[in-house]
Amino acid sequence: MKWKIFIIALTIGLLAGCKDAATKASGTTSKNLVAAYVTEGLADISMSSKLWQDAQEIKASLEPQDIAMPKLMQSQIKEIRVKALCDDKKLAFRLEWDDATQDTMQENGLFSDAVAIQLPPSPEAELPDPMMGQSDRPVHIHLWKAAYQRQIELGDWNLRQAHPHASVDHYPFDAASGESKEKMEKQYKIALASGNPISRNRTSSVDDLVANGYGKLAFLPQQNSMGWSQWQQGKWTVIISRPLSQDSSSKGGFKPGQSTFVAFGVWNGAEKQIGSRKMRTVWIPLILKGKAHESQS
Amino acid sequence: MARVYNWQIARKMSYWYGESRPKRQFAAVFDTNKCIACQTCTISCKTTWTSGKGQEYMFWNNVESKPYGGYPLSYDLKVLDMLGSQNWKGNTYQGQTLFEAAPAGERILGYYPSHREYSYPNIGEDEIAGTVDKGMHLTLPNMVWMFYLARICNHCTYPACLGACPRGSIYKRPEDGIVLVDQNKCRGYRECVKACPYKKVFFNSCTGTSEKCIGCFPAGEQGTQPRCFTECIGKIRLRGWINVPSQAQENNPIDYLVHIEKVALPLFPQLGLEPNVYYIPPIHVPEPYLVQLFGPGAPAAVEKYKACHEKNWKMASLIQLFGCTPHVVSKFELEGNTISAFNDKAEKLVNVPVSEPVTIREPFDTKRAVPRMNIN
Numbered sequence: 225m226k227w228k229i230f231i232i233a234l235t236i237g238l239l240a241g242c243k244d245a246a247t248k249a250s251g252t253t254s255k256n257l258v259a260a261y262v263t264e265g266l267a268d269i270s271m272s273s274k275l276w277q278d279a280q281e282i283k284a285s286l287e288p289q290d291i292a293m294p295k296l297m298q299s300q301i302k303e304i305r306v307k308a309l310c311d312d313k314k315l316a317f318r319l320e321w322d323d324a325t326q327d328t329m330q331e332n333g334l335f336s337d338a339v340a341i342q343l344p345p346s347p348e349a350e351l352p353d354p355m356m357g358q359s360d361r362p363v364h365i366h367l368w369k370a371a372y373q374r375q376i377e378l379g380d381w382n383l384r385q386a387h388p389h390a391s392v393d394h395y396p397f398d399a400a401s402g403e404s405k406e407k408m409e410k411q412y413k414i415a416l417a418s419g420n421p422i423s424r425n426r427t428s429s430v431d432d433l434v435a436n437g438y439g440k441l442a443f444l445p446q447q448n449s450m451g452w453s454q455w456q457q458g459k460w461t462v463i464i465s466r467p468l469s470q471d472s473s474s475k476g477g478f479k480p481g482q483s484t485f486v487a488f489g490v491w492n493g494a495e496k497q498i499g500s501r502k503m504r505t506v507w508i509p510l511i512l513k514g515k516a517h518e519s520q521s
Numbered sequence: 522m523a524r525v526y527n528w529q530i531a532r533k534m535s536y537w538y539g540e541s542r543p544k545r546q547f548a549a550v551f552d553t554n555k556c557i558a559c560q561t562c563t564i565s566c567k568t569t570w571t572s573g574k575g576q577e578y579m580f581w582n583n584v585e586s587k588p589y590g591g592y593p594l595s596y597d598l599k600v601l602d603m604l605g606s607q608n609w610k611g612n613t614y615q616g617q618t619l620f621e622a623a624p625a626g627e628r629i630l631g632y633y634p635s636h637r638e639y640s641y642p643n644i645g646e647d648e649i650a651g652t653v654d655k656g657m658h659l660t661l662p663n664m665v666w667m668f669y670l671a672r673i674c675n676h677c678t679y680p681a682c683l684g685a686c687p688r689g690s691i692y693k694r695p696e697d698g699i700v701l702v703d704q705n706k707c708r709g710y711r712e713c714v715k716a717c718p719y720k721k722v723f724f725n726s727c728t729g730t731s732e733k734c735i736g737c738f739p740a741g742e743q744g745t746q747p748r749c750f751t752e753c754i755g756k757i758r759l760r761g762w763i764n765v766p767s768q769a770q771e772n773n774p775i776d777y778l779v780h781i782e783k784v785a786l787p788l789f790p791q792l793g794l795e796p797n798v799y800y801i802p803p804i805h806v807p808e809p810y811l812v813q814l815f816g817p818g819a820p821a822a823v824e825k826y827k828a829c830h831e832k833n834w835k836m837a838s839l840i841q842l843f844g845c846t847p848h849v850v851s852k853f854e855l856e857g858n859t860i861s862a863f864n865d866k867a868e869k870l871v872n873v874p875v876s877e878p879v880t881i882r883e884p885f886d887t888k889r890a891v892p893r894m895n896i897n
Contacts, residue, residue, distance in 0.1 A: 332634060499687055
């Protein structure tokens with residue numbers, strides 16, 4: 225009898241292992257994330273909105289990114305909890321994960337907590353590689369960073385935000401005024417002067433990006449997504465909202481009633497995670513409910 | 522990883538890209554024996570390039586007092602400690618380079634300095650290596666020692682920063698070998714900051730990108746040496762070009778000092794980056810420390826340098842040329858008592874007398890029948 229139980233347990237274990245291996249190989253999971261359709265309230269969605277109460281939550285496993293160099297070999301954060309909502313114009317995600325420390329600064333040895341959503345450009349497109357897409361199949365990525373949120377809350381960067389007691393004799397542009405001051409200050413912000421959007425004045429805590437594989441992340445021409453966040457008692461809650469269609473020509477993008485896939489990435493600043501040093505999920509089926517499903521959601 | 526040849530360690534080694542040397546390689550020689558740590562180089566760089574927001578803590582050029590000083594704090598000790606004990610056999614390095622010692626999942630062995638480690642840019646300034654016991658100061662040579670080490674980016678042949686960047690945002694210019702961060706492409710991942718053992722790439726919190734010494738390439742394109750060279754009060758620096766050892770030219774000042782006389786040596790050659798700033802080692806520092814910093818050629822370099830005025834007039838003369846022209850020196854020529862510098866177009870830049878006639882001023886002026894108060 226004991227042998228029979230052992231063989232059954234072994235078989236179940238092996239099947240579970242096979243399922244895990246199959247999930248990793250295909251980069252997808254069968255667990256669905258359903259974006260509940262709402263008729264109003266998504267335009268000014270907030271953390272405490274009651275709309276989230278009716279949305280179904282899924283738990284997705286986070287695996288260390290251990291394929292591209294530099295790799296993440298291990299991590300403390302194991303899962304992310306996700307809810308989604310949509311209407312005729314927007315798609316919003318509520319992302320929640322445990323993180324014992326709130327890391328909001330990007331400075332020398334300090335790294336920011338972050339989370340990202342990855343989607344194919346449209347549901348019609350052949351599903352790209354879950355790891356940042358591939359040369360002929362890009363992915364759209366919406367990256368929220370605690371440091372970006374901090375920047376919006378505190379305004380333009382200055383030394384005393386991080387070091388309240390620091391002093392600087394003077395900046396060369398201090399003596400200038402008006403346009404010439406701005407122009408002179410920009411000369412010392414080389415990345416900004418060269419047109420790197422990462423250095424721009426922020427209006428959103430989310431970057432809208434496109435990737436065609438590892439190391440090929442770039443900004444989308446239009447920046448539309450918005451983010452809101454809260455860290456409380458060892459837990460981040462972040463909302464990211466994006467238009468269903470990423471560009472104004474309405475090419476690509478999504479419509480209520482369609483199905484696609486979504487993947488998530490999480491960075492723990494305390495563990496110096498940035499870039500490819502991240503935790504990620506596989507592709508998760510995403511169902512955008514339409515009007516017909518409104519009453520059921 | 523590709524296999525590339527690193528002449529500084531006299532062997533092939535592993536690197537993330539194949540061997541692709543630039544058409545010409547930026548190079549410099551610093552004479553540590555002449556540096557007085559006045560920090561004029563540091564300030565000239567600071568006021569030229571890093572006076573903006575987010576750059577407050579950056580020193581693309583710094584001068585540190587050895588053995589205790591370092592910016593960021595103890596960067597050299599940390600890197601050497603991580604790498605562990607390694608061996609040279611003659612001029613061949615038998616240990617692991619930073620590329621070969623990379624842990625699983627990493628491109629290069631490195632570390633991120635904390636913001637506190639950048640908070641003491643000149644700790645250990647003028648500190649000597651030990652205590653001065655009673656009477657010790659009366660003996661020569663002094664038993665305790667220290668020296669100044671001026672540092673900029675080494676514009677390495679095998680840059681760790683370039684090898685570490687997952688986005689290909691760092692490149693080595695084919696025309697002069699200067700290593701730059703593409704400010705339009707950088708996303709501030711700081712893999713370069715972690716990888717560079719000399720810690721000469723800095724993260725700018727204001728722009729969100731990494732920045733580094735640019736070798737004053739706009740000046741270099743006009744045939745002028747970098748600001749930290751032209752402003753050097755001690756005349757310790759000479760900027761030119763270096764060839765690989767097999768193509769060394771005797772009339773090229775860098776080739777002559779590095780390859781032919783072997784009196785100028787790279788900093789931490791064992792790390793495997795083939796850095797292109799070369800140092801004439803200090804003559805008063807214990808050999809084991811010099812070997813750790815500059816490799817196995819350090820003791821011979823010290824002896825050659827000490828004896829050059831008696832045994833090698835050409836070398837002694839060339840060292841006189843340092844700091845005598847603001848222009849990049851491609852060639853030099855010694856004729857009699859005059860050493861001359863030339864640019865790329867073979868145009869003469871400057872004539873410098875190697876020695877000047879000695880005039881003895883007697884302490885008593887017989888003509889005016891007055892003693893001379895200032896005769897030195």
